[in-house]
Amino acid sequence: MLSITPDTVVLGTARKSVITAGFSPVADDARAINGTVGDITSADPRMTARNVNVYYGDKLAINNVSLDIGVNEVIAMIGPSGCGKSTFLRCLNRMNDTIDICRVEGEIRLDDQDIYDSGLDVVPLRAQVGMVFQKPNPFPKSIYDNVAYGPRIHGLTSNKNDLDEVVEQALLKAGLWDEVKDRLDEVGTGLSGGQQQRLCIARTIAVAPEVILMDEPCSALDPIATARIEELIDELREQYTIAIVTHSMQQAARVSQRTAYFHLGELVEVGKTDDIFTTPRHRLTEDYITGRFG
Amino acid sequence: MNKPAVDQIRTIDRVNATLKQRYNRERRFRRFGLAAVILGLLFVALMFLNIISHGYSAFYQTRILLDIEYRQEVIDPAGARDPATLSAADYAALVKTALRTLYPEVKGRGEKRELYGMVSSGAALVLRQRVMSDPELIGSRQTLWLPADDDIDMLVKGRIDRNAPESERRIKNRVLAWVEQLEARGAIEKQFNLGFLTGGDSREPELAGIGGAVMGSLYTLIVTLLLSFPIGVATALYLEEFAPRNRWTDLVEVNINNLAAVPSIVFGLLGLAVFINFFGLPRSAPLVGGMVLTLMTLPTIIIASRAALKAVPPSIREAALGIGASRTQTVFHHVLPLAMPGMLTGTIIGMAQALGETAPLLMIGMVAFIVDIPGGAMDPATVLPVQIFLWADSPERAFMEKTSAAIMVLLGFLILMNVIAVILRKRFERRW
Ligand SMILES: Nc1ncnc2c1ncn2[C@@H]1O[C@H](COP(=O)(O)OP(=O)(O)OP(=O)(O)O)[C@@H](O)[C@H]1O
Ligand SMILES: [Mg+2]
Numbered sequence: 035m036l037s038i039t040p041d042t043v044v045l046g047t048a049r050k051s052v053i054t055a056g057f058s059p060v061a062d063d064a065r066a067i068n069g070t071v072g073d074i075t076s077a078d079p080r081m082t083a084r085n086v087n088v089y090y091g092d093k094l095a096i097n098n099v100s101l102d103i104g105v106n107e108v109i110a111m112i113g114p115s116g117c118g119k120s121t122f123l124r125c126l127n128r129m130n131d132t133i134d135i136c137r138v139e140g141e142i143r144l145d146d147q148d149i150y151d152s153g154l155d156v157v158p159l160r161a162q163v164g165m166v167f168q169k170p171n172p173f174p175k176s177i178y179d180n181v182a183y184g185p186r187i188h189g190l191t192s193n194k195n196d197l198d199e200v201v202e203q204a205l206l207k208a209g210l211w212d213e214v215k216d217r218l219d220e221v222g223t224g225l226s227g228g229q230q231q232r233l234c235i236a237r238t239i240a241v242a243p244e245v246i247l248m249d250e251p252c253s254a255l256d257p258i259a260t261a262r263i264e265e266l267i268d269e270l271r272e273q274y275t276i277a278i279v280t281h282s283m284q285q286a287a288r289v290s291q292r293t294a295y296f297h298l299g300e301l302v303e304v305g306k307t308d309d310i311f312t313t314p315r316h317r318l319t320e321d322y323i324t325g326r327f328g
Numbered sequence: 329m330n331k332p333a334v335d336q337i338r339t340i341d342r343v344n345a346t347l348k349q350r351y352n353r354e355r356r357f358r359r360f361g362l363a364a365v366i367l368g369l370l371f372v373a374l375m376f377l378n379i380i381s382h383g384y385s386a387f388y389q390t391r392i393l394l395d396i397e398y399r400q401e402v403i404d405p406a407g408a409r410d411p412a413t414l415s416a417a418d419y420a421a422l423v424k425t426a427l428r429t430l431y432p433e434v435k436g437r438g439e440k441r442e443l444y445g446m447v448s449s450g451a452a453l454v455l456r457q458r459v460m461s462d463p464e465l466i467g468s469r470q471t472l473w474l475p476a477d478d479d480i481d482m483l484v485k486g487r488i489d490r491n492a493p494e495s496e497r498r499i500k501n502r503v504l505a506w507v508e509q510l511e512a513r514g515a516i517e518k519q520f521n522l523g524f525l526t527g528g529d530s531r532e533p534e535l536a537g538i539g540g541a542v543m544g545s546l547y548t549l550i551v552t553l554l555l556s557f558p559i560g561v562a563t564a565l566y567l568e569e570f571a572p573r574n575r576w577t578d579l580v581e582v583n584i585n586n587l588a589a590v591p592s593i594v595f596g597l598l599g600l601a602v603f604i605n606f607f608g609l610p611r612s613a614p615l616v617g618g619m620v621l622t623l624m625t626l627p628t629i630i631i632a633s634r635a636a637l638k639a640v641p642p643s644i645r646e647a648a649l650g651i652g653a654s655r656t657q658t659v660f661h662h663v664l665p666l667a668m669p670g671m672l673t674g675t676i677i678g679m680a681q682a683l684g685e686t687a688p689l690l691m692i693g694m695v696a697f698i699v700d701i702p703g704g705a706m707d708p709a710t711v712l713p714v715q716i717f718l719w720a721d722s723p724e725r726a727f728m729e730k731t732s733a734a735i736m737v738l739l740g741f742l743i744l745m746n747v748i749a750v751i752l753r754k755r756f757e758r759r760w
Contacts, residue, residue, distance in 0.1 A: 129650060132642070134573060161652035171643035173662060183661075184651040234647070241651060 069098075071316045072305035076104030076292075080245060080275040081126060081163075086140035088121050088130065095121045098140075099301040101294060103245070108267060108276045110286035110307065113296035114322065119279040120168055122296070123247050126277065127163035128156050144245070161188055164243030166251045168279075170230035172222035172237070177214050180222040180233055181205060184241035200240055207269070208236035209262030227254040235263065239270070246270065248278040252285065264289050283323055287311050295319045379739075383732025389521035389534060390481040391473035392447060392510060394426040396455065398465045409463050419452035419459075420444075423474065431506060442503055448475040450535040473519060478533040478726035480507060484518060487725065498725075524733065528699045529715065533726030536719070538734050540701045544614055544694070544709030545683060545741070551618020551705055552625060552682050557675050559622070560629030564671070567630075568637040569659045588627035595623045596691030604692060611693035612708035620688045625678035632674020636667035669753045676749035680742055686713040712738045 079102040088096035096118045103109050103126075111119045121130070128149060130136040142149050149159055161184075173180050181201045184190075191197040201218075205211040210232040214225070222233050231254045238246060248267075252260040267276055267289045280286050286293055287307060294304040295318070303316040314320040400407065403417040424444050428434065434443050451474035459465055475481075479498050482488045484507070494501050510516040527537025563584075571577045599620035603609045609616050640663050648658040689695065694710050695718065702709035710718070712734060719731040 127650065129646060132646060132649060156649075157652050157654050159652075160650060164652075165650040167643065167646060167650065169643060171641075171647040173644065173647060174666065183648075183653075187651075187653050187657055187661075237647075237651065 070100065070301045071303040071319075072310075074101050074301070074304050076102035076107065078105045079103065080105045080107075080145065082141075082143045083122075083125070084141045086122070086125060086138065086142060088118070088125060088139075089137045090133070091135045095299050096125070097299040099296075101301060101304060103275055103277055104292070105275055106271055106273075107292060108271050108278060108290045109292045109294060110290035111277065111279045111294045111296060112281070112283065112286050112322070113302075115281075117296040118299045119296050120249050123249055123277060123279055124165075126245070126247055127160050127165055129160075129165060131156065161241055162243055163245040163247065164238040164241055165247040166231075166235050166238050166249060168249040168253070170227060170234050170254065172225070172230050172233050174221055174223045176219045177205075177222050177225070177233060178218040181236050181240045184237060188241060190241070201236075204236040204240035205233075207239055207266050208232045209259055209266070210236055228256060228259055231255060232259060232263070235266070239266075243274070245275045245277070248276065250279050250281060253281065260285070283311070295322060297322075376739075379732050379735050383729055383734075383736045385485045385487075385518075386524055386729040386733030387521055388485070388518040389523070390476040390484040391517055391519050392476050392480075393471060393515040393517070394423065394447070394451075394474050395429070395469065395471050396422055396426050396474075397469045398422065398455075398459060398467060399425075400467050403459060403466050404463075409466075411460065414460055414463065415456065417456070417459075419455040420449070422455055423447050423451050439502065442500060443506070446477055446480050446503065446506065448477050448534045449532060450475050450530075453535075473517070475534050476516065478724060480516075481534050482726055483507060484511075484516060485729075487729070524730075525737075528701050529697060529710070529718070530699060531697075533722075533724045533730060536727070536730055538712070538715065538730075538737050540698060541710050541712045541715035541734070542737065542741075543702050544617075544698075545711040547614035547702060547705045547709065548617040548621060548689075548694075548711055549679060549683060551615055552621040553675070553679060555618065555622040556625045556629055556678065560626050560675070560678075561633050561671055563626075564630050564633030564637060565659060565664070568634050569663065570655065584627050584630055587623075588631060591687075592624050592685055593687040593691060595620050596688030598623065599688060600691050610706060610708070612696050612698070612710070613706050614694075614702065614709050614711075615705040616692050617689050617694050617709075617711065618705065620692060621682040621685060624685065624688060625682050628678040628681065629671075629674050632677065633667065633671040636670025636674065637663060639670060640666045665756070669756050672752050672756070673749055676745055676752075680745055683711075683741060683745070684713055684738070686717055689714055712741070 081103040083102075084100045086096055086099045087094060099122060101109075101122075111123065113119055124130045125138055125142060126149075130138055138150060144159065144163065147154065173183065175183075178201055181204050182197055185197060185200050191200055202211060202215075205214065210229060213229060214220075214233075222230065225233060231251060235248075235251055252263050255263065264285065267278065270276060278286075278289065290307045292304065293307045293310040295302050295310065295314075295316070297318050303310065303314065303319040305315075310319065311323060314323060320326075399422065402421050403419070404410075404413055406413065427443050427447065428440075431443060434440055454472070454474060476484070479488070480503075483490070483499055483504070488497055488499060490497075490504060499507075507516060523535070524537050525542075526539040527535065528540035530536040567577060567580065599616060603616045603619055604611055609619075644662050644666065645658055648662050649655075653661065689711060693708075695714050696708060696710065697718070698708050698710050700707070716731055716734045716738065719727045719734060
């Protein structure tokens, strides 16, 4: 599995020792892989990341991260601001390709396909691995067109009625339908921040991707809308695989089965959500979830 | 609990101490800005006032009421109504006869020549056109307003001082007396001059029109627009959205920016060497003019279009890409429509520059004296700014008002183009 050059590994471990110096991580045999505490693997993985390094120019933003994301599983990614959660998430559907200075090393697979294979077409990849961004970014088009855009370009529906149905279902699931059903032809950018975020969620799920990456989808939402999205995540889990970045520990605890804690570009600890929040094994994880850090 | 309160008082005191100074500075700055705006407006107003006061009279033409007898023996002695004969007839003789009947006392040769000189040579053309379109006129009489000579025109418009001594004025006392007689009878009058707007150029100021140059400018601009807009937008799109960032694209970018700073006459030389001498395209043709102006406006359009593309928030591209749109789909469905208003503005600015451009067109022969109104992009033509240049260079006093009037027409077109730009922008923005 390890397809990384020896150089990078050396660099990775060198940095690791600097960062963790001063803390006293729990000695554990599960740390064997890349210094991450806990079990990075999943019984039935949909996506597997191995020894991933991400650079912005010369700056290392993700350092030697390996992680599996399982089928029908919600994995929560938590960690202090700037630790690289978004960066890692964006690697999973190659959104980092759009940033010129960004360079990704290592191996990421969707099922058995290496998604960084030079021959891979990103269009079907992104149709399979959808993303909800940290900042709401609706198109400056009508609400309907926002949601219908994905199904249209991928040719998912054959007629207007089907498309209407897909749009309605997506908006219903995102908990936005009641608010917008009478003004589907108004521009999406005219909605409130929270409504925009739900519109973006509807836009993503309208394509019915197999994996959904959500970058703080509820950061702009009120508790009611948040509860609606959490319900949605629970529903979606039955068919899909979901990775969610969140700053809310409660949310992570509520929606996820596994939790990964990132710190300064490293994956410090990963494990069953219940275990992470009740008995964290790494000092940094413990500090973070008990509020002593971040 | 006390300490913060004390601190607060101190802060407010300090703020108050500097407040007056701050407001003064602000007021000074605002006054300065206002003064600059007023000064700018003043200059614009002055320019407009000057041009309009000089040019408005070109839209009027002095005409003399003459009693014309379409004599059969002059126009068509054979009575065959053959168009060739009708066209070649001596219509000036009809005008001369009419003038002689008006002033029977005029006898000497020199005196007669002065009398005939009061009416423009264009009067004969008017008569010919009338007879050609309606041969029934032959044998009848008709009172007609016919254009006066440019000196008479200037006199009636007050541009020649009647009180100046005869030696310092272009009009002899005798002629002045005849004009005053006509004025007393109401047989000389300033009338709206449609010919100025529709006619071609002429050596006679009273006959010269701007129509040819307007059509020439129109054809040239159409060629420029058809070439430069698609090429410019495609270039900008490729460089901004598709091209890899490397040394070559950097080089291309630097060169495009440099091109924008190249003096326009150089593009004229290039056009002469490449389009005319190498490809053998016709001289003085709007097609070649448009191609040369395309070279000149391309950098403007490319730079403006790239700026417009850069201004589209990256989150829109991410949104489209993240849903699985291809790069081309992302660009054409989302980025291009958002950048279009900015691109259109850049294009209109480029077109406005092209409309006002003279130097490169001189190099490709669009400075020739052309009487006929061009009927297409291959016909020899001149353009508005070159026409202004030509008229400004002419010695006759009457061309001065023509020059100013031509500038008015040019400014009118510029304003029109800007209005179109605003309307287009509005259109495009409303869709989003
Ligand atoms: N486009 C970029 N160019 C350069 N550096 C970047 C870029 N995006 C992120 N970074 C850097 O990478 C690091 C990780 O950023 P990232 O956005 O992944 O953090 P995050 O964990 O998502 O933080 P937050 O919780 O605040 O969203 C940060 O130090 C950031 O400065
Ligand atoms: Mg983030």
